[in-house]
């Protein structure tokens with residue numbers, strides 16, 4: 001079991017009339033990739049800002065490697081926080097940003113930075129202020145990965161990145177993490193895409209922690225069932241139905257229950273298809289993420305619900 005790199009206790013941040021974080025107590029494990037999930041305004045950025053001492057709590061405590069990070073340089077230099085709206089000085093070009101990062105992060109890898117600049121095709125001569133949204137995100141990723149900071153935060157690092165670049169990010173992150181294990185915290189709405197990266201998730205809703213669990217544990221707690229409505233209704237009676245969709249005479253539902261042998265046998269008898277649930281669907285079923293097909297889940301296919309009702313993608317194992 002990994003030790004905790006970060007612990008917060010009853011962390012609260014109030015702005016005028018708005019409680020952005022409300023008594024958040026979480027433990028983030030060392031050398032694990034943790035996903036920070038939740039709908040817009042859930043408090044993800046606020047939590048990362050407080051942990052990295054870029055903001056002060058209204059009450060509650062933060063401990064990073066056992067220390068309060070605020071004004072503690074040794075702790076702060078162990079952390080790298082890549083914001084989704086990272087700002088750079090007006091005259092900055094790529095080499096300025098890289099040089100500043102090399103100066104700030106003791107574990108900085110220039111070799112990795114040069115490699116990532118090439119694979120993301122980041123322009124060297126253009127002023128950073130003129131970068132496209134995707135190029136800015138790519139630069140953030142270069143700085144975040146090449147920092148090799150023992151604790152690295154990425155706040156929605158994929159904004160504006162095309163699918164190819166996002167794939168490169170996930171592969172490069174996994175490769176470098178395997179060679180240089182470290183604590184990585186990613187806030188994301190693209191749960192489906194990132195679920196291969198995430199080992200643990202913290203789900204926030206309206207400033208509170210609603211779930212903190214290993215991804216495998218979460219996945220084992222629910223299943224999807226699909227088939228004819230009449231058979232489905234018989235199966236669903238008395239069960240904890242987290243979400244349900246109907247298309248014509250077919251339906252799918254996500255059930256909050258372990259898919260035990262007897263459950264699987266019952267589904268078979270009724271001619272229903274039982275399958276695993278993706279992390280995105282599970283978090284959405286709890287009402288804590290954007291539904292697939294909505295604007296902040298751009299990669300999802302709006303026809304997926306219909307397809308799921310017809311042909312479940314995976315079998316439960």
Ligand SMILES: Nc1ncnc2c1ncn2[C@@H]1O[C@H](COP(=O)(O)OP(=O)(O)OP(=O)(O)O)[C@@H](O)[C@H]1O
Nearest residue numbers: 015018019020038039040041042043044045046047
């Ligand atoms: N400086 C501020 N002044 C007032 N309210 C703020 C401030 N910063 C954040 N908030 C509020 O705190 C809440 C949490 O914001 P936060 O940015 O942490 O959410 P988030 O989960 O990162 O959202 P998103 O997914 O949209 O980026 C929101 O309601 C937001 O409006």
